[in-house]
Amino acid sequence: MKTLIAQAAEPSLWSPEWLPLLPKRLVENLLEHFNAPGWLVSIGGIAAGAATVLAVFMTAFALLSLIERKTLARAQNRIGPNRAGPFGILQPVADGIKMLTKEDIVPAKAEKLLHLLAPILIVIPAIMALGVLPYGREWTPVPLELGLLFFFALGALTEVSVFIAGWASGSKFPMLGAMRAISQMVSYELPLVLSAIAVIMVSGTLSLPEIVAHQGGYHLGFLPAWHILTPWGLVGGLVFFIASIGEANRCPFDLPEGESEIVAGHMTEYSGFKYALFFMGEYLGLFAISGLGVTLFLGGWQAPFPGLGFVPSWIWFFAKLAAVIFLFLWIRATFPRLRMDQLMRFGWLALIPMSLLTIPAAGIWTLLHRAGHGLIAWVVTIALLVVPFVIMTVLFNRGLARSNRTYRFAES
Amino acid sequence: MKPPTQNGPKPKSAKPGKWVVPGLGLLQGLAVTGKNMLQSFYKKERMTTVPYPEQRAPISPNYRNIPFLCYDDDPEAGLRCTACKICEKSCPPECIYIVMDRDENGKALKRPKVFDIDASVCMGCGLCAEVCPFDSIYMDGQFELATDDRFEGLQLHLHDLAKSAEYHLQLRPKEASEVLARRKADAEKKAAKAAAKAKADAEKKAKAEAEQTAKTEDPPKEEGGSE
Structure with a gap:
């Protein structure tokens, strides 16, 4: 388990292949910089990694809820949501506010x-x-x-x-x-x-x-x-x-x-x-x-x-x-x-x-x-x-x- | 229990020699929606939706909901309405209220002082437009009547109702042009009649005057003649 998580090579922080891991590595580096204990570093890294995945898929979820309606509209020769923001791009925000309130x-x-x-x-x-x-x-x-x-x-x-x-x-x-x-x-x-x-x-x-x-x-x-x-x-x-x-x-x-x-x-x-x-x-x-x-x-x-x-x-x-x-x-x-x-x-x-x-x-x-x-x-x-x-x-x-x-x- | 009977046409798939490949119909369906999706981006005639407040679909000339009052040149002086109250009497839900304008002597001026239509009561039957003998009241194409005041906001007054003949021409070109042509012909006929009458009057007057002058002028002539 540990060997799988630990990466052997440590390439540049900003290389495109490693870009999604940037938050995780930044948090780890930061914690190490302040001489945090090892368990805190790994927990921080895991939390940052999870936050990255969550952020990516929450954004994708918001976009999909709009794209789905747009696609269905196009299949039915309609325009779809286009009132909130340009091309309805703020529709997920409007939906979210509506749901929350x-x-x-x-x-x-x-x-x-x-x-x-x-x-x-x-x-x-x-x-x-x-x-x-x-x-x-x-x-x-x-x-x-x-x-x-x-x-x-x-x-x-x-x-x-x-x-x-x-x-x-x-x-x-x-x-x-x-x-x-x-x-x-x-x-x-x-x-x-x-x-x-x-x-x-x-x-x-x-x-x-x-x-x-x-x-x-x-x-x-x-x-x-x-x-x-x-x-x-x-x-x-x-x-x-x-x-x-x-x-x-x-x-x-x-x-x-x-x-x-x-x-x-x-x-x-x-x-x-x-x-x-x-x-x-x-x-x-x-x-x-x-x-x-x-x-x-x-x-x-x-x-x-x-x-x-x-x-x-x-x-x-x-x-x-x-x-x-x-x-x-x-x-x-x-x-x-x-x-x-x-x-x-x-x-x-x-x-x-x-x-x-x-x-x-x-x-x-x-x-x-x-x-x-x-x-x-x-x-x-x-x-x-x-x-x-x-x-x-x-x-x-x-x-x-x-x-x-x-x-x-x-x-x- | 009766034996099961077979009524109606047999299902297509039951035809001998015709094979149904599972999934082929699904692909055909996907092709249809896929075509719709693609063509909606470049074929104008596919997108029949009109983004309403910015763009509007043209209103059919047959569309009619609330009456309006037609005027010719001036919204006040040019009103065709003579406040005859035929429309008020013919209105089934009694949503029209008219008061005739009078001068200080109480003489009718043949124009409305108050002309109110309660849009919340009007049922858009168009009877008022049917009965109007002065080509004044017509059904409008205006449908955006929503208001936040349901009492005064839905009360249409004379200045709301008065609309020009050009507006009518735009709204229902055929009807309006017929009306305008008829009114023009009527006006010409009336003018001709008036002119003829004036001429006749003038002739009569001239004749009378001539007679008068002859009467008054004759004696001196006679006098002069006698002299």
Whole structure:
């Protein structure tokens, strides 16, 4: 642990690669300058590092809340918020002030303590999960050896806090939303973790920085060795992406807060700052899960082309993160919300089988590559993934042909 | 229980030989929204939203809400209104209040001294504009009537209501130009009639005068003749 945190080389304080670590190192240097004890120096450094990550993602959260509305507006041929400041750039500030000045209403039948705890418990895991992601070659706030496990453990905590929110509100719509959230998140956690297992098998580690390091280098001199560019990685990455939409409660899987059916789901009885915390937790969770997807499948901070080493690695990470999040927005702008049974059927009959298939595919891939049969590995894994997909398509079409709806009670 | 019947058209996917590839429809949907997103940046006709206070969409000539009073040249002297009170009587919610102007002798001046419309009562039916025989009252296109004083602020007085004929021409060009042409023709006819009458009067007067002069002048002539 200690050896991982302590950096061997100490380059210039201002080099672009080390820029995100500047606050941490400044605080450490300052404390050392005043002859502070060693434990204080490390605590100060950790606090400064955490503050950096928090500042970055809080800014990103504020910007995303605006960019999301702008993007959705453009998809609907509207202009979007443009009143607060130029191009509506101050809209997040206005939203924040509005949220902070609203009355905090606690229902009479609510479990007061849990009602207060739920929004806090939804933000904390999201922030903690952001701590283990490798943002740059040198910038991993907490380089845990079991980072992936830690991440999924925190992801499971989100479900609990959503259910706490639904239960503690003492009202029917939050309860319904929480029940939906539990069934959805448990179902979608499975393909999420299963598709990550393939990555663990190939890279042979649970440490996120090492998974990114494993994706370094280029095939044939130009094709980056990212996991998404392998057959099992493409399928696994797609499954991971779809499942992460479900995990992040995003449209079209936003059933827990389906406002046309159950008002706002688990957030119905929340107002003011607590509601803002839910909002923040949701977006930070979105950042975290997208960041994990980038780390596992899109090569983390690795540059997309050789010869781009002069660009600081964390810029690549954030560029990829922005691209993935834009995909989230695009999907939100396009698809309508699923029905509960459709969601479950899709999760259990499409996502989980495909994510299960990536595990043997990844195993065969690793074995054949170790044996030096790269080409055969491609052919075998593609066959292993495409043949079941074709079979699934045939079954799907047969199911469609059979499922001519019959109306027993509403005959035309 | 009846056996399940199959009514209505079969689902498209049930057609033999037509295959549904899972996910293809999703990509088509993404293409549609993606096209919308991109084209909204450079295609003017896509963005139908008007940023309202700065820009305004043109008002349809068929739009009408609150009446206004039309004047020709001068907001006070040129008012077409004669305070005949037909509109006041025809108004279903009775939101029009008119007092005719009178001179110090109590003689009607055929112009309104007070002309109030209560915008909070007016229902925009347009009956007043229908019945007005003097082309004076028309329905306005003004919709920004919000005020922080719901009593006096919504009480429209003569100076609020009086609007020029050019304004009417801008608001509803077809109707206004017809009205103006008719009024011009009427005025010309009236002028011609007046001129004819004046001429006739003058002739009559001249004749009468001639007769008078003949009467008065004849005797001396006769006298002179007799002399």
